[in-house]
Amino acid sequence: xxxxxxxxPTAAERLVGSVxxxxxxxxxxxxxxxxxxxxxxxxxxxxxxxxxxxAARARGATADHVLLSGAPGLGKTxxxxxIAAEMEAPIRITSGPAxxxxxxLAAILSSLQEGEVLFLDEIHRMSRPAExxxxxxxxxxxxxxxxxxxxGATAIPLELPxxxxxxxxxxxGLLPPPLRDRFxxxxxxxxxxxxELERVIHRSANLLDVGIEADGAAEIAGRxxxxxxxxxxxxxxxxxxxxxxxxxxITREIAEAALAVYEVDARGLDRxxxxxxxxxxxxxxxxxxxxxTLAVAVGEERETVEExxxxxxxxxxxxxxxxxxxxxxxAAWTHLGIVPPGARxxxxxxxxxxxx
Numbered sequence: 001x002x003x004x005x006x007x008x009p010t011a012a013e014r015l016v017g018s019v020x021x022x023x024x025x026x027x028x029x030x031x032x033x034x035x036x037x038x039x040x041x042x043x044x045x046x047x048x049x050x051x052x053x054x055a056a057r058a059r060g061a062t063a064d065h066v067l068l069s070g071a072p073g074l075g076k077t078x079x080x081x082x083i084a085a086e087m088e089a090p091i092r093i094t095s096g097p098a099x100x101x102x103x104x105l106a107a108i109l110s111s112l113q114e115g116e117v118l119f120l121d122e123i124h125r126m127s128r129p130a131e132x133x134x135x136x137x138x139x140x141x142x143x144x145x146x147x148x149x150x151x152g153a154t155a156i157p158l159e160l161p162x163x164x165x166x167x168x169x170x171x172x173g174l175l176p177p178p179l180r181d182r183f184x185x186x187x188x189x190x191x192x193x194x195x196e197l198e199r200v201i202h203r204s205a206n207l208l209d210v211g212i213e214a215d216g217a218a219e220i221a222g223r224x225x226x227x228x229x230x231x232x233x234x235x236x237x238x239x240x241x242x243x244x245x246x247x248x249x250i251t252r253e254i255a256e257a258a259l260a261v262y263e264v265d266a267r268g269l270d271r272x273x274x275x276x277x278x279x280x281x282x283x284x285x286x287x288x289x290x291x292x293t294l295a296v297a298v299g300e301e302r303e304t305v306e307e308x309x310x311x312x313x314x315x316x317x318x319x320x321x322x323x324x325x326x327x328x329x330x331a332a333w334t335h336l337g338i339v340p341p342g343a344r345x346x347x348x349x350x351x352x353x354x355x356x
Contacts, residue, residue: 031204041196045187053086062162064184069172073229074189076168080119091117096125105130114161123167124174138182191226200228210239215252225268276309280328288325
């Protein structure tokens with residue numbers, strides 16, 4: 001699809017978005033850690049997972065099924081590949097939306113090798129019939145394939161070789177308890193601290209053969225929304241700027257200038273984030289305002305505002321969700337440099353936020 005100069009980026013094309021495009025996927029493959037020792041951050045998860053894998057190798061057994069939850073871009077796919085590498089096993093990668101029928105899952109399971117790792121991304125989006133088939137496959141390493149329809153249908157049991165399922169989800173609460181309980185190890189991926197992201201950036205810069213100073217890495221890390229994928233994406237765009245506008249080395253000044261061009265501010269907000277806050281503050285006096293009304297004001301779909309912009313704004317303490325609608329916090333007014341109106345109608349909900 002060709003975009004003209006007036007077309008705004010979609011959620012998937014945002015520089016600070018969590019969805020990986022084709023270029024991201026190719027570069028991420030090159031930057032991805034190969035083992036747990038190389039993996040930066042998630043210290044508790046790494047320690048626990050290391051114990052699970054070491055014990056399985058010592059027993060000569062297949063590792064327990066693993067469930068990884070957390071926001072996009074935190075390393076769930078990378079950890080699945082590390083699990084396969086640590087177990088010296090092949091890996092098969094698929095996703096929940098791709099499995100819409102039990103037969104789709106049966107075809108994948110029946111072709112697995114012994115000890116193989118099956119990575120199932122967005123596992124919460126798998127169809128219910130496939131999900132029910134997965135229960136037996138995870139627990140008993142077999143599935144019942146239904147042949148025929150109606151009263152004459154026959155269930156043919158199919159034995160499966162032992163395998164390790166690694167499920168990844170951004171919404172663990174949507175997983176039914178029977179499925180969640182069948183995982184031997186579950187881990188929640190946390191957002192990264194800036195110091196951890198600085199280590200990620202330095203490692204990636206080294207692999208990309210980019211010169212970067214400590215203050216340049218710190219500037220990029222501070223705008224990366226706690227997400228390694230975004231940190232690597234910003235690093236590549238700052239690298240481009242440094243090569244074209246400077247001598248190729250990334251300093252704090254170069255990072256600031258580059259990210260200003262790409263409209264990523266000091267807290268990691270981009271055009272969409274600021275548009276939502278500006279509409280909330282300037283058009284609706286800080287709220288409360290309904291989500292649909294707010295979406296219309298910024299010219300975006302309701303789902304885009306709710307799923308793409310809001311989570312980060314809420315996490316940063318710039319926006320609050322209330323029963324009456326979205327409300328800006330004092331930090332939002334401060335960040336955008338807008339003075340809030342002096343008077344608030346009693347009971348609006350905004351007065352409490354400002355200590356009224």
